[in-house]
Amino acid sequence: MSSVLYDTPGPRARIRNRIITVVFLALIALVVWWAWGQLDEKNQLESSLWKPFTTSEAWTTYLLPGLTNTLKAAALSMVIALPLGALLGIGRLSDHRWIRVPVSAVVEFLRAIPVLLMMLFANQLYVNAGTISSEDRPFYAVVTGLVLYNASVLAEIVRAGILALPKGQTEAAQAVGLRKGQTMRSVLLPQAVTTMLPAIVSQLVVIVKDTALGGAILTFDELLNSSKTLASNYTNMVPALTVAAVIYIILNLLLTTFASRLEGWLRRSRRSTGAVLGADAVEDINAPGKSANVPHNTGESGGGGGL
Numbered sequence: 520m521s522s523v524l525y526d527t528p529g530p531r532a533r534i535r536n537r538i539i540t541v542v543f544l545a546l547i548a549l550v551v552w553w554a555w556g557q558l559d560e561k562n563q564l565e566s567s568l569w570k571p572f573t574t575s576e577a578w579t580t581y582l583l584p585g586l587t588n589t590l591k592a593a594a595l596s597m598v599i600a601l602p603l604g605a606l607l608g609i610g611r612l613s614d615h616r617w618i619r620v621p622v623s624a625v626v627e628f629l630r631a632i633p634v635l636l637m638m639l640f641a642n643q644l645y646v647n648a649g650t651i652s653s654e655d656r657p658f659y660a661v662v663t664g665l666v667l668y669n670a671s672v673l674a675e676i677v678r679a680g681i682l683a684l685p686k687g688q689t690e691a692a693q694a695v696g697l698r699k700g701q702t703m704r705s706v707l708l709p710q711a712v713t714t715m716l717p718a719i720v721s722q723l724v725v726i727v728k729d730t731a732l733g734g735a736i737l738t739f740d741e742l743l744n745s746s747k748t749l750a751s752n753y754t755n756m757v758p759a760l761t762v763a764a765v766i767y768i769i770l771n772l773l774l775t776t777f778a779s780r781l782e783g784w785l786r787r788s789r790r791s792t793g794a795v796l797g798a799d800a801v802e803d804i805n806a807p808g809k810s811a812n813v814p815h816n817t818g819e820s821g822g823g824g825g826l
Contacts, residue, residue: 558757561757563757563758568753568754568755568757568758569755569758571749571753571755572758572762577749577753580749581745581746581748581749582742582745582746582749582762582763582766584740584745585740585741585742585743585744585745585746586742586745586766588658588730588739588740588741588742588745589727589730589731589741589742589770590770591658592658592661592662592665592730592733592739592741593665593723593726593727593730595662596661596662596665596666596669596726597723597726599662599666599670600665600666600669600670600673600726601673601719603666603670603673604669604670604671604672604673604674604676604677605673605674605677605708606674607622607625607626607670607671607673607674607677608673608674608675608676608677608678608681609677609678609681609703610622610674611623611626611674611678612678612681612682614699622674625671626671626674626675627671628671629667629668629670629671630668630671630672630675632668633668634664634665634668634669634729634732635664635732635736637663637664637667637668638660638661638663638664638665638732638733638736638737639660639664639736639737640664641659641660641663641664641667642656642657642660642737645659645660656737657733657737657738657739657740658733658739660733660737660739661730661732661733661737661739661741664732664733665726665729665730669722669725669726672722673719673722676715676718676719676722677711677715679715679718680711680712680714680715680718681703681707681708681711683711683714684707684710684711684714688706688707688710689702689706689707691706692705692706692707712785713782713785713786716778716781716782716785717778717782719778720774720775720778723774723778724771724774724775727767727770727771727774728767728771730742731743731744734747742763742766742767743760743763746759746760746762746763747759747760
């Protein structure tokens with residue numbers, strides 16, 4: 520079906536698309552065949568190398584504890600970085616210069632520093648402070664680095680999501696007497712959430728993957744570091760890293776699937792919040808000398824004004 524933005528492919532276009540699809544699938548099959556041959560040549564497909572993953576010891580001693588640490592660090596970082604990023608993003612939109620300028624400087628500073636460098640600085644800070652034990656220090660250093668970096672990125676996502684809304688939303692809120700804080704909390708943020716959600720989810724996926732940086736540098740026992748320890752004990756590096764990669768893929772798929780369903784639910788709930796005027800209410804409004812207590816339409820079905 521054709522539309523303004525999309526034209527239905529004609530016979531030649533369909534043939535061309537089929538040829539491109541076949542060529543692409545053939546290239547993928549060729550890469551897989553080459554990788555399979557290389558692994559077989561290096562004896563990496565022997566059943567003895569994969570046998571440890573069929574026993575409980577490999578999972579209870581290495582993989583599951585590492586996965587638990589990864590989830591703990593990622594979850595704590597998300598819980599702290601999301602509200603902190605929202606506050607920083609709103610602060611960058613403040614009308615007060617004494618708020619906007621320092622917040623903008625902090626966000627730009629944190630965005631410019633690699634997250635790994637932040638983890639190293641945080642770890643050294645905790646070493647100098649001496650308030651955290653050596654066993655817990657890598658965990659806190661990883662969480663600190665992830666929170667600082669991702670909060671700055673989320674701040675820009677929040678700011679962009681709010682600025683993407685029509686200016687009429689703010690003007691309508693001001694017209695009915697809402698203060699700036701009420702406008703942001705009740706009008707702008709609820710509408711911007713669905714716009715920001717895909718970018719926020721992408722950043723949350725980055726948080727999950729960046730926990731591996733702590734294992735590589737700070738000996739944090741997350742999933743990847745635990746897989747490398749398992750590989751050194753069973754001399755099966757490629758199978759161990761393959762299993763770790765599959766676990767990461769499953770985690771990120773679960774996160775994106777949940778976010779997609781949440782986004783769909785938010786969009787449906789926004790469409791269903793519009794108040795519908797009945798015939799009696801319309802007659803009361805049109806009748807001279809009468810006023811009706813009619814609910815305002817805050818949904819999208821009323822023209823998108825919101826207020």
